[in-house]
Structures are given as structure tokens and as C-alpha cells.
Amino acid sequence: MKQYNVAIVGATGAVGEQMRRILESREFPVQNLKLLASSRSEGKRLTWKRTGILVETLAPGSFAGVDIALFSAGSDISREYAPIARDAGAVVIDNSSAWRMESDVPLIVPEVNRQALAGHRGIIANPNCSTIQMVVVLKPLHDRWGLKRVVVSTYQAVSGTGRKAVEELMSQSRAYLAGEAINPEVYPHQIAFNLIPQIESFGEDGYSKEETKMIDETRKIMGLPRLPVTATTVRTPVIIGHAETVNVEFVEPVDVEEARDVLAAADGVEVVDEPAAGVYPMPIHAVGKDSCFVGRLRLDNSVPSGLNLWVVADNLRKGAALNAVQIAECLVENGL
Amino acid sequence: MKQYNVAIVGATGAVGEQMRRILESREFPVQNLKLLASSRSEGKRLTWKRTGILVETLAPGSFAGVDIALFSAGSDISREYAPIARDAGAVVIDNSSAWRMESDVPLIVPEVNRQALAGHRGIIANPNCSTIQMVVVLKPLHDRWGLKRVVVSTYQAVSGTGRKAVEELMSQSRAYLAGEAINPEVYPHQIAFNLIPQIESFGEDGYSKEETKMIDETRKIMGLPRLPVTATTVRTPVIIGHAETVNVEFVEPVDVEEARDVLAAADGVEVVDEPAAGVYPMPIHAVGKDSCFVGRLRLDNSVPSGLNLWVVADNLRKGAALNAVQIAECLVENGL
Numbered sequence: 001m002k003q004y005n006v007a008i009v010g011a012t013g014a015v016g017e018q019m020r021r022i023l024e025s026r027e028f029p030v031q032n033l034k035l036l037a038s039s040r041s042e043g044k045r046l047t048w049k050r051t052g053i054l055v056e057t058l059a060p061g062s063f064a065g066v067d068i069a070l071f072s073a074g075s076d077i078s079r080e081y082a083p084i085a086r087d088a089g090a091v092v093i094d095n096s097s098a099w100r101m102e103s104d105v106p107l108i109v110p111e112v113n114r115q116a117l118a119g120h121r122g123i124i125a126n127p128n129c130s131t132i133q134m135v136v137v138l139k140p141l142h143d144r145w146g147l148k149r150v151v152v153s154t155y156q157a158v159s160g161t162g163r164k165a166v167e168e169l170m171s172q173s174r175a176y177l178a179g180e181a182i183n184p185e186v187y188p189h190q191i192a193f194n195l196i197p198q199i200e201s202f203g204e205d206g207y208s209k210e211e212t213k214m215i216d217e218t219r220k221i222m223g224l225p226r227l228p229v230t231a232t233t234v235r236t237p238v239i240i241g242h243a244e245t246v247n248v249e250f251v252e253p254v255d256v257e258e259a260r261d262v263l264a265a266a267d268g269v270e271v272v273d274e275p276a277a278g279v280y281p282m283p284i285h286a287v288g289k290d291s292c293f294v295g296r297l298r299l300d301n302s303v304p305s306g307l308n309l310w311v312v313a314d315n316l317r318k319g320a321a322l323n324a325v326q327i328a329e330c331l332v333e334n335g336l
Numbered sequence: 337m338k339q340y341n342v343a344i345v346g347a348t349g350a351v352g353e354q355m356r357r358i359l360e361s362r363e364f365p366v367q368n369l370k371l372l373a374s375s376r377s378e379g380k381r382l383t384w385k386r387t388g389i390l391v392e393t394l395a396p397g398s399f400a401g402v403d404i405a406l407f408s409a410g411s412d413i414s415r416e417y418a419p420i421a422r423d424a425g426a427v428v429i430d431n432s433s434a435w436r437m438e439s440d441v442p443l444i445v446p447e448v449n450r451q452a453l454a455g456h457r458g459i460i461a462n463p464n465c466s467t468i469q470m471v472v473v474l475k476p477l478h479d480r481w482g483l484k485r486v487v488v489s490t491y492q493a494v495s496g497t498g499r500k501a502v503e504e505l506m507s508q509s510r511a512y513l514a515g516e517a518i519n520p521e522v523y524p525h526q527i528a529f530n531l532i533p534q535i536e537s538f539g540e541d542g543y544s545k546e547e548t549k550m551i552d553e554t555r556k557i558m559g560l561p562r563l564p565v566t567a568t569t570v571r572t573p574v575i576i577g578h579a580e581t582v583n584v585e586f587v588e589p590v591d592v593e594e595a596r597d598v599l600a601a602a603d604g605v606e607v608v609d610e611p612a613a614g615v616y617p618m619p620i621h622a623v624g625k626d627s628c629f630v631g632r633l634r635l636d637n638s639v640p641s642g643l644n645l646w647v648v649a650d651n652l653r654k655g656a657a658l659n660a661v662q663i664a665e666c667l668v669e670n671g672l
Contacts, residue, residue: 155572170513173513177506189618190620193575193620194574194618195572195577195618198611205635206611206635228637230636230637230638236491236572237574238531245489245581247583278534283531296568298542301564302485302487308566310570
């Protein structure tokens with residue numbers, strides 16, 4: 001089997017670490033793995049299979065001989081280095097928001113729109129974490145009944161912000177329990193035992209960037225540029241695992257039992273839905289898992305054909321690293 | 337000014353404590369205060385003004401001479417003792433769900449439907465916490481533009497369950513941070529650093545009791561028995577302060593600026609809405625406050641006239657004890 005030279009840009013971050021683990025656990029055909037990060041991490045040794053790899057400082061010359069470059073180092077780095085990597089001959093799979101809405105950049109969730117990879121121009125975008133777990137669930141329902149409108153509210157984990165946010169939640173929780181003062185650094189307010197209805201900055205329409213991403217990216221991935229979608233995104237004191245209430249209106253009359261079957265048969269989806277037995281998706285059960293978990297399926301009788309859903313996934317895996325590696329797998333199947 | 341003999345049933349609970357504090361801080365015209373609880377609390381002394389009152393064991397004879405009885409001891413106690421208190425001559429204001437949907441029991445949020453107190457038969461119901469904070473915000477908007485449909489998702493604090501749930505969140509958080517095992521007792525699953533999409537038990541339609549309450553009670557309080565409403569309710573690792581994303585469709589075309597003005601002028605509502613400055617409602621800011629805080633106002637362009645809102649309130653105060661005392665104040669104004 002053909003082997004590929006792979007680079008991870010942002011290899012020391014929370015998502016970069018997951019990318020390395022998932023490449024290994026899914027036995028991705030890696031010939032050489034290059035771990036790139038800022039100069040602060042230079043010389044750090046990270047495990048790969050039964051050995052260790054030294055982290056190198058990201059530089060314009062880093063991509064010689066690289067076939068696939070997985071980026072997860074923020075939008076600024078992606079905007080600067082993704083074209084450099086592409087021009088050096090690599091196919092870039094970018095986890096930042098820098099390229100997602102460019103018309104010539106495919107925005108891919110393999111279970112939903114892998115066909116949109118055809119004719120890519122060397123940069124492929126990995127969607128926002130909250131968007132991925134929603135569209136994986138919406139796609140099979142859309143194919144069956146036709147989406148009419150989606151109202152989503154998110155309950156997002158701090159690991160989506162990065163390692164420092166996880167440390168902040170832990171240290172604030174400790175401080176609170178000890179009766180000590182809390183000084184927010186990563187977030188604008190205390191996150192321990194609180195809710196912050198802000199994820200990224202706000203636009204003039206009052207929507208946060210995260211909310212706008214969920215609306216725009218859902219339309220692009222689903223290939224429904226006018227799909228009525230609205231979103232409210234909220235940070236919760238959870239470590240790993242984003243959750244969402246998704247209220248869906250359909251064109252055709254939906255049936256709950258059939259929706260359960262349609263979802264159970266869908267790629268990447270796991271139905272966890274025996275609420276009377278206390279069985280429903282939760283962040284603590286999603287950690288380290290590949291699936292998007294869906295439960296709390298109920299008819300919404302406030303519209304002619306409505307369904308309420310509760311969707312949970314590991315935001316670092318399906319929401320980021322796993323989806324990026326799955327895109328790489330599609331590229332390999334397609335011969336890049 | 338006329339003074340009243342008041343009893344609190346469930347005086348040692350989280351809501352009962354707030355009732356006592358709020359009666360005092362609002363200078364409710366109390367002649368004698370009677371604190372009633374189960375026999376486990378007998379002899380406990382609780383502060384009242386500059387003195388202390390002994391807790392008495394609730395019994396059928398407890399209500400002799402009582403004018404107003406505030407109940408917050410669960411549905412079973414309310415079902416048994418509210419008629420006894422009423423027959424003894426007291427007006428009962430009941431915080432449980434036992435009587436809320438009875439056709440001859442007014443379900444009251446003073447800012448919304450105090451007129452429904454007229455002709456009461458001795459038992460008045462205090463709505464569910466999540467419902468109260470939503471209808472206080474919906475009422476002025478309905479008066480202006482006409483409600484067409486409401487989709488709500490809740491982010492609920494553990495204090496809504498009671499003192500033991502608060503202790504459970506604290507002790508589980510400590511255990512998690514110390515790397516120790518977590519053994520849920522109050523909730524069916526770990527609540528620390530997690531989300532539980534279950535509040536109370538589930539009906540055959542898949543809705544939890546809390547969700548059904550939000551739908552049914554909203555319709556009754558608003559006097560809109562067919563209002564299309566749907567709800568998903570979720571327990572979050574927050575101590576005090578319920579939050580809600582409320583997506584509203586209107587009959588008439590809504591305007592965001594005017595909605596802000598309408599809400600700012602409404603009784604019991606405080607607009608906190610400068611998101612670019614990091615100013616929006618949050619549980620930590622709502623604790624101990626009387627208002628329902630609303631922010632994140634945005635047009636929802638997925639429907640002809642839609643608005644997204646984020647509503648936060650102290651679930652023990654406006655969500656329970658304060659609203660009950662406000663009902664008592666209305667009764668006093670009406671001459672009981």
C-alpha cells in the first residue's frame with residue numbers, strides 16, 4: 001500500500017495531539033510524520049508508534065516532500081502557511097476557519113459531502129466542531145424528509161478553546177471550592193459553575209462568529225445555500241464533549257420511530273435513546289469516541305412536521321482531529 | 337396597615353429559606369411567622385428579623401389562624417396539606433406542580449396575569465421556575481407583536497433540585513479534581529463537568545415532565561391555550577441561575593431595537609445586552625437578584641419575524657420564592 005508523508009501543524013495543541021493519536025489508531029498509511037509547531041515547542045519529543053519524534057519549528061521550508069499537511073494552529077497560521085504548503089506540493093486539510101467559506105475550498109464532512117472533494121485545489125477545510133456533529137445527524141434526516149428549518153442551541157466544552165481553557169476551568173473550579181478569588185484569563189468571565197453565551201467575537205447583527213459559522217457552514221456542507229438556520233452558542237463548564245439541542249422542521253411528515261431507524265443506519269451516528277432508563281447522550285460518555293451520539297428524539301407538535309434532537313460528540317475528535325483524518329483517508333482513496 | 341399570619345411549609349429547604357428572607361427584605365406585613373417542616377427539622381431555630389423562630393412539625397392542625405400559607409415541600413405534601421390549610425381558612429400559594437394545571441387553580445406570574453387571581457378558591461399555584469423567567473420576557477413581546485411559536489432550550493442549575501443536589505455538584509467536582517471516583521446519588525449520572533438532558537421523569541411522548549410543564553404552564557399563564565411551544569430541558573453544572581435560549585416567532589414584523597425598549601420598560605425584566613463589551617446575562621450575575629435578565633437579542637432571519645433571546649434568572653428567587661411572595665403581595669392588595 002502506498003505510504004504518505006504527513007505533517008501536523010500545531011502538533012503540540014489539544015487537537016494536534018488527537019490528530020497524531022488518530023493517525024496511529026486508524027493505521028493511516030504514514031511514511032514519515034513531521035510534527036510542526038511554534039519555536040516555543042522546538043525540541044519537544046512526542047510519541048509516535050513505539051518511538052518519539054522531535055517537534056520542529058514551523059517555517060516556509062517545512063513542507064518539502066510532504067504529501068498531506070493537517071493544520072490546527074489557528075487562522076493566522078493557516079492563512080499564511082496553507083498556501084506555502086500547497087505550493088510545495090502538499091494537500092492541506094485545515095482545521096481553522098480561515099478558508100472554510102472560500103468558494104474554491106471544499107468544506108468536508110465525509111459522511112455528508114465527500115463528493116465535494118472532487119477537483120479540490122490543494123486546500124480543504126475542516127468545518128467548525130459544532131457544525132460537524134450537527135450535519136452528520138441532519139444529513140440522513142434531510143435525505144428522508146427534507147429540511148425546512150433548523151434552530152440549534154449549543155452547550156460547548158472548554159477544550160474547544162484549547163489546553164489553556166481546560167486549565168482555566170480546572171483552576172477556577174478549585175479556587176471556587178476553596179472559597180478563593182477567581183481571575184479569568186482565557187475567557188472574559190468566570191467559566192467554573194457558570195455559563196457564558198459568547199463563543200468568539202460578535203458581528204454587527206449580534207451573532208457571534210461561532211453562531212455565524214454554524215449557519216454558513218451548515219448551508220455549504222449540506223449544499224443548501226438558503227436553508228433557514230439559526231443558532232445560539234454557549235460555553236458551559238464541561239471539559240470535553242459539545243452538546244446541542246437541535247429543533248428541526250421538515251418538508252415531509254416525519255415519523256419518530258423511522259427517524260430513529262434512519263439515524264441508526266447512518267454513518268458516524270449512534271442512537272442513544274432510552275430516556276426512561278436514563279440512557280441518552282452525555283459529554284462524559286462521548287469522550288474519546290468517534291460517533292456523533294443522538295438521543296431525546298421527540299415529535300415537536302408546535303409545527304406540522306417537527307423533531308427535537310439532542311446531539312453530543314467529542315469536540316476534539318469528530319469535531320476536529322478525527323474529521324480531518326477521515327478527509328485524509330478520502331483523499332488517499334481518491335489518489336489525493 | 338393590616339398584618340397577616342404567614343406559614344412557610346418546607347421552611348428548611350432552599351426555597352423555604354429564600355421565602356423567609358424575601359418576606360423580611362420586602363417588609364411583607366407579617367404578624368406571626370410559622371415555620372413548618374418534617375419532624376426531622378423539629379426544634380431547629382431559624383432567624384427572622386432580629387430573633388429566631390423554632391421550626392414546627394407539619395401536622396393537620398398547623399394552620400389554625402394562618403392567613404397565608406406558602407408551600408414549598410414537594411407535590412406529595414402539597415396534595416395532602418394544601419386542602420387542609422385552605423379549609424382552615426388560609427390562602428395557599430403552592431410552589432409544587434401538584435395543583436398548577438387544575439382548571440380552578442390560578443397559575444400566577446404577577447407581571448403577566450395577576451388578574452387571574454380574581455375569584456380564586458383558596459389555592460394558588462406558583463409556576464415552574466423555568467416557565468416563570470420565560471413568560472416574564474415573552475409577555476411584553478406578545479403584547480406588542482403577537483406570539484406565533486416558541487422554541488426554548490434550558491440550561492438549569494442544580495439548586496432547582498434542592499440542597500442535596502448543590503452538595504452533590506460540589507462534592508463531585510472536588511472528587512473529579514482530586515482524581516477520585518464519583519458516585520451519583522441525587523442525579524442518575526455525574527453532574528460535575530457534564531450535562532444531563534433529563535429533568536424529572538419522562539412521559540410516553542419522550543418529553544420530560546419539566547419540558548411538558550414549560551409547554552403547558554406557558555400556555556395557561558399567557559392565556560394562549562393553543563400557543564405552539566416546544567422545549568428541551570437540560571441540567572448543567574451551575575449552582576444557582578437558570579438560563580434559556582428562547583427562539584420566538586411573531587405574527588407581526590418584530591424590530592430588535594424596539595424589542596430592547598419594550599423589554600427595558602417591562603416589569604421584572606432587565607436588559608443586559610452589550611455583547612461586544614462582554615455584557616450579557618450570566619448565572620453568576622443573576623444570583624440574589626429579583627429580575628429576569630435578557631440579552632443576546634438578535635433577529636432570526638430563518639423566519640419572516642423571528643427573535644433570539646438569552647434569558648437568565650435566579651431560579652430560587654424569581655423562579656420560586658420571590659414569585660410566591662409577589663403573589664402574596666397581590667393577594668394583600670386585593671384584600672386576599
